[in-house]
Amino acid sequence: MRTSTINHAGHGHDSHAADHDDHGPAKGWRRWVYATNHKDIGTMYLLFSLLMFFIGGSMAMVIRAELFQPGLQLVDPGFFNTMTTMHALIMIFGAVMPAFVGLANWMVPLQVGAPDMALPRMNNFSFWILPFAFTMLLSTLFVPGGGPSGGWTMYPPLVLQNGTSFPMLIFAVHLMGASSIMGAINVVVTIMNMRAPGMSLLKMPLFVWTWLITAYLLVAVMPVLAGAVTMLLTDHYFHTSFFQAAGGGDPVMFQHIFWFFGHPEVYIMILPAFGIVSEIIPTFSRKPLFGYDAMVYATASIAFLSFIVWAHHMFTVGMPLAGQLFFMLATMLISVPTGVKVFNWTATMFKGSLSFEPPMLFALSFLFLFTIGGFSGLMLAMVPADFQYHDTYFVVAHFHYVLVPGAVFGIMAGVYYWLPKWTGHMYSMKLANWHFWMSTIFVNVLFFPQHFLGLAGMPRRIPDYSTQFADWNMISSIGAFGFGLSQLLFAYIILSSIRGGVKATDKVWDGATPHGLEWTLSSPPPYHSFEIAPDVK
């Protein structure tokens, strides 16, 4: 954020608390079911996401337990495929995306000096759709034929062979999409219309900027996914032939449409994490962010490029040489704005007065490990190499490096950064450090060997494998169990902080003051904050 001063008269709440004490939270279940307060809805999103993180994580444990040794040990291959499909759907749409929406709900109004999200009732609706969507999705595990097992990409004709679970999957995806679009619209209109006087766009905190761009991405691509799955549904039930070759349709067209949604979706899951890291590193370096404007333009460039690289997910289906070259080079071009970000974070730390509290540790881990995922992405962008790597564990290693120590560590960094502000209590630094070190060590034990497995030719989405892959698979599974167990500590730390602990100061972190309006509020912030907009100079 550019240097700005804040008129604390805008803190507002205390001076007018007496006028508004009838606006406190409702009692009991009504507070949550009828919630319109951005903090309550943010909390529900975050808790929902934590629950989904554990459900999706349990499915990952089933996958890694089966892959602990070669041969079929625990589950039948059909159920294994269901686990890979459901793990992806739940982690993407149930854990990572709602976590970022939860963080946006909590932090965007606080960071732009707004009293709430612009459309609070739509905010309530967009959250409460999610439990229904995921109840429906999870209930497919109990219908005849089992849950969806054709992969989260839902490629036809395979997905059309699913039984009763198919329409439930499609309806659940529509609901998730509607929820995401409503959440995104709310973020856009809050940022565009509810900013405090004086907070120009280029004074906004980077988390707000990255979310604004993410929200535009969501509005643009979630309808594309909805269109694709609607066409799948009509192919199955109304005898259309959008994607059925037998009727003159084109199954590869689904892949194009899906990845036109799917690649921006990757950035939807990582751009807010960039924003969080851009908040944390300056705070714990006690320096302003290096190259604020460049960070904003780099984020916008990444978002733009995300629309023109989709076919790198499907080089092996065959495409003209010009198409291969275009998508290869456009994909490699993304490393330029991403490199700008990585170098700017590094330059922010240069000659800074660094300290290594848990948010900073997670941000640093993000910086190193996400970059590994970025480099393996560059390897996959090369068409001839991709023909070798495609559908191997190398791809699994790549996107898990981007999404776990990338997106998930970004979320954890954000939670550790703002948790004392939300609850008013500091958490145990010792336990959080334990959580960090266990997570960082085990995530590498889990995913790094998968690069070797992929390069050696182990295919993804299989429950059994050749004995030559046994050793690295065993190590990967041990990493998975360790990573899964260490997340119990994360849940314990959060719940402990909600229940009590050492009182947090308003500013919470020593270096936090210049970087956002949220630190001008009390910890926890009042139920209605910024009723009078603060004046940002």
Place this chain on the structure above:
Amino acid sequence: MSEGSERAIMVAVVTQADRKRAARRTALLLACVAIGIYVAFIVSGILKSR
């Protein structure tokens, strides 16, 4: 409460209401864009499969 601060609150309230109205307009526009993209992809699918 002084007259000045009362006026400040009134100005703030009016501004907030204006902002909410503007927010609803922007939201409606974005919803139309989202629905338009959804319909456009399905229509292009229909045209391609004919």
